[in-house]
Amino acid sequence: MPRRTKLKRIxxxxxxxxxxxxEMSGYDITSQFKQEIGQFWSAKHxxxxxxxxxxxxxxxxxxxxxxxxxxxxxxxxxxxxxxxRELTEWLLSPKELPETExxxxxxxxxxxxxxxxxxxxxLFGDQMAKRKEKLxxxxxxKQSLQLLEEQPHSPDSPQFGxxxxxxxxxNREESYIAWLEETLTLFEES
Ligand code: FER
Numbered sequence: 001m002p003r004r005t006k007l008k009r010i011x012x013x014x015x016x017x018x019x020x021x022x023e024m025s026g027y028d029i030t031s032q033f034k035q036e037i038g039q040f041w042s043a044k045h046x047x048x049x050x051x052x053x054x055x056x057x058x059x060x061x062x063x064x065x066x067x068x069x070x071x072x073x074x075x076x077x078x079x080x081x082x083x084x085r086e087l088t089e090w091l092l093s094p095k096e097l098p099e100t101e102x103x104x105x106x107x108x109x110x111x112x113x114x115x116x117x118x119x120x121x122x123l124f125g126d127q128m129a130k131r132k133e134k135l136x137x138x139x140x141x142k143q144s145l146q147l148l149e150e151q152p153h154s155p156d157s158p159q160f161g162x163x164x165x166x167x168x169x170x171n172r173e174e175s176y177i178a179w180l181e182e183t184l185t186l187f188e189e190s
Pocket of ligand 1: 036037039040138141162165166169
């Protein structure tokens with residue numbers, strides 16, 4: 001129960017962060033959760049619209065209505081000064097370390113005495129292939145970021161935050177793969 005409240009609160013800041021960057025429709029915001037942000041912080045379509053309504057009622061965001069077609073209206077949201085204050089307050093108040101993320105692969109390893117060495121090796125091989133695929137995707141994202149801007153690694157770049165999240169993900173996956181490779185050699189040796 002407390003966990004759910006916490007997640008909802010974080011969604012609030014994710015939305016504030018997005019509309020702080022630029023004016024966005026509900027659809028734009030949902031798309032962001034399907035693409036970039038969704039890679040490390042997922043949110044469902046069904047959570048986003050109620051949160052937008054709530055944030056509007058709280059005066060943290062506001063919208064103007066834009067007419068796009070003959071009858072099509074869409075709401076374009078932007079952050080209010082009060083919303084910006086809450087966003088920056090959240091950015092500046094780091095909390096305790098979150099619980100270690102659930103990892104089903106770790107759980108399988110923990111109990112792997114129940115399967116044969118060959119089967120364990122297959123489990124590792126499968127994990128390695130998936131991690132390598134993820135790493136490839138991350139490298140591609142990093143390349144796109146560099147195409148967008150020459151110096152995303154500069155703290156002055158508007159893409160710097162994106163670059164940091166991406167470089168941390170690459171660092172994590174490279175290290176994970178190195179550990180998988182190292183562990184596979186243990187299977188070969190004994
Ligand atoms: C992105 C592509 C992938 C991105 C983040 C990720 C921030 C993945 C992050 C992770 O696995 O932690 O464009 O942008």
